Amino acid sequence: MIDPTMRLPAEWEPQAAILLAWPHAETDWADRLQQVEATYTALVAAITRFQSAIVLVANDSVRQRAEQCLARHCLPASRLRFIEIAYDDTWLRDSGPITLRGEGGFVLNDFRFTGWGGKFEASQDDRIVAGLVERGMFRQARHQHIDWALEGGAIESDGRGSILTTWNCLHLRHPTLERAHVEEKLRNTLCASRVLMLDHGYLEGDDTDAHIDTLARFAPDDAIVFQACSDTADSHYDELARMRKELESLRTANGMPYTLHALPWAQPIIDEGRRLAASYANYLIVNGAVLVPAYGDAADNEAADRIGAAHPGREIVQIPCRPLIWQNGSLHCITMQLPQGVLAEPPAD
Template sequence: MPTHLDTLTPKQLGFKFPAEWHPHRATWLTFPHNEASWQGDKLARMRPQYLAFIKEISRGEKVGIVAHNQQLKAQIEEWLDETGVDLNQIEFVIKPTNDAWCRDHGPAFLINPDTRQRLVLDWGHNAWGGKYPPYDDDNRTPIAIAEHLQLLTIQPGIIMEGGSVEFNGQGTVLTSRSCLLNPNRNPHLNQAQLEEYLANYYGIEQVLWVEDGIVGDDTDGHIDDTTRFVKEDTVVACVESDPNDANHAVLQTNLDLLKKMRLPNQKQLNVIELPMPKAVMIDDFRTPGSYANFLICNAGVIVPVFNNPNDQLAIDILENVFADKKVIPLPATEIIWGQGSFHCLSQQEPSV
């Protein structure tokens, strides 16, 4: 059973949240089964894209799957076998689940580079400000995975979502005011207090703030839809070239802020512009389609594409950015109906 440490913070213990490009032992997913996120036939329609995502991750690392029950586990194994996934690359945790967004309700894995230890942060989860109850089963996911892996856990005691924070692995975290300072998360905390939590529990030195997120994003502006670290000193930042588009002004504001930012060594942040897809509409609903919602894994960089005029332009930019990695475009045209994509669905477990 994990040990709960209540006196020392991870930073004091020498732990930190590594950059996503740090080698992974596994990537964790919570398998979707709840039609509240993909109504009617949409759950069945998104499943082949989800299984293709698992297949690509599994080429380079284990895939941990949280399955709602044994019956679903058996069905998942059948689907994965039909998809051509090596089942030796899959490990399961069986526990009740509410939703699929493991980035936000799953464990945050920290490493200690000196002692080669790992631990799990078990933040609180309230389904993006209480928007989608019930969420109590998902809130128990970090503990279940920590028990499976026999890892220590620390519970900071506040609400935090993995999609709201972006790390360079060298002491800097990016986040957005619209989400992290939203009163529906931690109304008892001001900006300085939140920054203290980020520093003490993620083991970082500096918090950089953008303003807001994109249309269709029901998380109040998660950073992983707009701005992502691709190197210690480099980010890709989403931009919308059409001045009449609802995303244009907010992304321009974020871009202006990013260009003024400095790292702790006073080096200017290197900002590479990444286009937004033309509006990704499904049933008259504008989804939060974004090429920034990619997952960096051992096998490469899995990028959502939307059968969109800007797909190839985004792929070309990311292939140039990730010159030493394989860029793997995968269709997310059905997944995006759930208002998230590959990064939102996954949480990496670093190796040590």
């Protein structure tokens, strides 16, 4: 049963904080830890210019390392908080809470996290939301455990009842379910009125099975920002062209076509013979700004300009994300926004 008072906010609505987890030697970042720490440092420094960042740390030594990396930026102490908790890796978009808000407070949707369909160990990540609840991090929020696999990167919300997703990802998570059943589950758990599901779109090097946040993103004023491919010789060209046609055929809840913003295509980035998934669509919206991935590519600035055009009135800040795509994700994948009002006051030191 859908609760008409609840909804999944759009990412551009007011936020309390951004949640992320610091990489360390026991995560998959171990081989290139210093490079990825530089990205995390730039990211946290950018976030705290605009709002709070909550950084999960596995233990005290990881916290000390994070503090050491961040010390050079003189960050405002009131906007940085550390919470000690166990985690397998740092992809909090997929293991963090999917937070609904309504007239009476919030619901922390805690879907089952399976390591993207059992590809990786995820037992500690699957307990992160419950662990944060136990630590008293939230207020006026009901923790709702849902024994159904869904990752935050697999869904986009316009804040008004529309969910954008991809069939490939959800079908692979739930191969025995019919499409109608999957859509019904999304509507019920996310309190949505409709589900827009794409059949096309993928990126080489992406092990999430086509998360929507690497392909197409809702933007204000009935717009969609999407990753295009202009290189006819590239292996992505046909599939992303088909995705574009799908997006052109979508209609808003009022029956109008969406305004589409196409993102430029970065040149292939190859690492030890493996192509990496360099998507500009994997950006993060914060209060007053949009943090956009930069890959050291000639298209970086054009991508930032186009994302800025889709989110007018916000400052655009580029974050060096090339180290992140080594592990098949980017900026949006390692973060999760928390809506304004959901956080409890942190305990006094």
